[in-house]
Amino acid sequence: MCDKKNSVLFTDTGCFILSPDxxxxxxxKVLLKVPRKNNIYSVDMKNVVPKKILTCLVVKAxxxxxxxxxxxxxxxxxxxxxxxxxxNLVRGxxxxxxxxxxxxxxxxxxxxxxxxxxxxxxxxxxxPLFMLHMDLFGLTFVSSLMxxxxxxxxxxxxxxxxxxxxxxxxxxxxxILKNFITEIENLVDKKVKIIRCDNGTEFKNRVMNExxxxxxxxREYSVARTPQQNGVxxxxxxxxxxxxxxxxxxxxLPTTFWAKAxxxxxxxxxxxxxxxxxxxxxxxxxxxxxxxxxxxxxxGCYVSILNYNTLCFQVIDDVNKSAMYFL
Numbered sequence: 001m002c003d004k005k006n007s008v009l010f011t012d013t014g015c016f017i018l019s020p021d022x023x024x025x026x027x028x029k030v031l032l033k034v035p036r037k038n039n040i041y042s043v044d045m046k047n048v049v050p051k052k053i054l055t056c057l058v059v060k061a062x063x064x065x066x067x068x069x070x071x072x073x074x075x076x077x078x079x080x081x082x083x084x085x086x087x088n089l090v091r092g093x094x095x096x097x098x099x100x101x102x103x104x105x106x107x108x109x110x111x112x113x114x115x116x117x118x119x120x121x122x123x124x125x126x127x128p129l130f131m132l133h134m135d136l137f138g139l140t141f142v143s144s145l146m147x148x149x150x151x152x153x154x155x156x157x158x159x160x161x162x163x164x165x166x167x168x169x170x171x172x173x174x175x176i177l178k179n180f181i182t183e184i185e186n187l188v189d190k191k192v193k194i195i196r197c198d199n200g201t202e203f204k205n206r207v208m209n210e211x212x213x214x215x216x217x218x219r220e221y222s223v224a225r226t227p228q229q230n231g232v233x234x235x236x237x238x239x240x241x242x243x244x245x246x247x248x249x250x251x252x253l254p255t256t257f258w259a260k261a262x263x264x265x266x267x268x269x270x271x272x273x274x275x276x277x278x279x280x281x282x283x284x285x286x287x288x289x290x291x292x293x294x295x296x297x298x299x300g301c302y303v304s305i306l307n308y309n310t311l312c313f314q315v316i317d318d319v320n321k322s323a324m325y326f327l
Contacts, residue, residue, distance in 0.1 A: 092294025110246030159285035251300025
């Protein structure tokens, strides 16, 4: 039919054979175009640049490839992965549809919870660093490799970009927060205006009072024994802990690696979690550019270390034409 210069259109209801003089009214409606070679219409997905309205109708990822990227991205749910591909929010992720066959035992172990928290539909904050949510979780039953037992989680309200800091004791919180706020204000060239946290002594002490008065930072405290008022920080804590627990279960590493797992989960989630009001990742909202994922590897995977000390050098004597080798 195509050799007779006809156009063939397949839809969900039938197939239409169009006359040779048929022409497209609007070429912008074409989502994908592939050449015909040797009587075959072949699609090279490596050279396809997906558009925002192209929803990966051409190819599906294999179950092994789906599980590989699921592990690479910190066991994030497949709905988020497909949305990243559909809206072209990251670079380096294959333009395929990833499917979940519900066989990830690590997710079943690490993501058990009683009830989910509802997310905020509309955000009243319009710029980064206007409000920071803070919370501290610990004391952990097992110390990390660097003998840390607490984790401080700081979340930006606008972009949901998150930072984690590991502490050996709670009294280190004030010094870490002072250095962090001073550094991030200098890097982003914006000022922190509001801090929302609980009534813990790590946030409510003389050092933090003097620092906030000097910087003009307003602090909002949640009511005692009411973590719902500090919901952004509590949800982020749960998300990080579940992801870290899942990665440890999948990699079969000892619990002493919990700080490494939390740090990796925070790094990955900053680049793959989608902020609903803006339909963008925290990395793009905070940094201003889309993140790249091509270098991602599963947590706990095997690596080979290149030893540069074993390089061999050859020195040639110009007079005797003899060669000497040095390690």
